[in-house]
Amino acid sequence: MLIHxxxxxxxxxxxxxxxxDIFQNREPSLNLEWAVVFITVFYIWxxxxxxxxxxxxxx
Numbered sequence: 001m002l003i004h005x006x007x008x009x010x011x012x013x014x015x016x017x018x019x020x021d022i023f024q025n026r027e028p029s030l031n032l033e034w035a036v037v038f039i040t041v042f043y044i045w046x047x048x049x050x051x052x053x054x055x056x057x058x059x
Contacts, residue, residue: 008042015039 018032 008039011035011039011042 014035018036
């Protein structure tokens with residue numbers, strides 16, 4: 001689980017850097033764009049998973 005947290009924090013930093021590049025009107029690198037995509041998909045997956053668990057364990 002520690003490895004997952006390290007990878008997630010690293011990709012979060014990359015996505016923040018990509019957003020800063022976008023706001024400075026520069027073209028972000030391909031790696032930063034993929035980091036943003038990965039973080040977005042991961043958080044959507046996490047949200048859906050937590051929502052499903054919440055409603056299944058609501059009984």
